[in-house]
Amino acid sequence: xxxxxxxxxxxxxxxxxxxxxxxxxxxxxxxxxxxx
Amino acid sequence: xxxxxxxxxxxxxxxxxxxxxxxxxxxxxxxxxxxxxxxxxxxxxxxxxxxxxxxxxxxxxxxxxxxxxxxxxxxxxxxxxxxxxxxxxxxxxxxxxxxxxxxxxxxxxxxxxxxxxxxxxxxxxxxxxxxxxxxxxxxxxxxxx
Numbered sequence: 625x626x627x628x629x630x631x632x633x634x635x636x637x638x639x640x641x642x643x644x645x646x647x648x649x650x651x652x653x654x655x656x657x658x659x660x
Numbered sequence: 661x662x663x664x665x666x667x668x669x670x671x672x673x674x675x676x677x678x679x680x681x682x683x684x685x686x687x688x689x690x691x692x693x694x695x696x697x698x699x700x701x702x703x704x705x706x707x708x709x710x711x712x713x714x715x716x717x718x719x720x721x722x723x724x725x726x727x728x729x730x731x732x733x734x735x736x737x738x739x740x741x742x743x744x745x746x747x748x749x750x751x752x753x754x755x756x757x758x759x760x761x762x763x764x765x766x767x768x769x770x771x772x773x774x775x776x777x778x779x780x781x782x783x784x785x786x787x788x789x790x791x792x793x794x795x796x797x798x799x800x801x802x803x804x805x
Binding site: 628630631633634635637638639642 | 774777778781782785786789794797798801803
């Protein structure tokens with residue numbers, strides 16, 4: 625995956641803040657990835 | 661199902677929803693029209709991802725959660741507003757996506773590890789970037805110059 629500057633910047637910010645909380649998401653059967 | 665073009669989805673309008681959002685969230689930064697446009701983009705992206713996962717079933721880069729993050733709260737407020745109008749919402753989902761888009765509030769259980777969170781978010785942000793552009797990434801995650 626090619627690094628994207630804005631993506632790297634947001635990841636750094638969110639990892640530093642540990643702001644892993646999310647509001648809602650689309651309900652998916654057999655959802656993969658993080659449930660946050 | 662055939663994924664509609666994003667322009668087709670963005671042409672959907674519903675003044676009652678905009679009016680209700682303005683009434684319920686007068687202090688939000690995003691005004692009604694803008695919040696609604698971003699919500700429509702989010703719906704379209706969810707369906708695009710769903711379609712891509714079927715087409716490219718072995719593509720590991722598509723294994724992320726299409727979530728409303730904390731920074732997207734005002735877009736989520738608009739989603740909550742839209743859901744109040746159940747018939748309009750159901751009709752919209754059926755007309756554009758041929759299935760009902762359920763809303764799934766998250767809980768504290770099963771929180772991902774930091775490594776999993778980073779991987780998931782990297783894939784999600786990259787997918788938004790590829791399909792909706794940098795401006796949308798910045799707007800949804802409140803990353804301004």
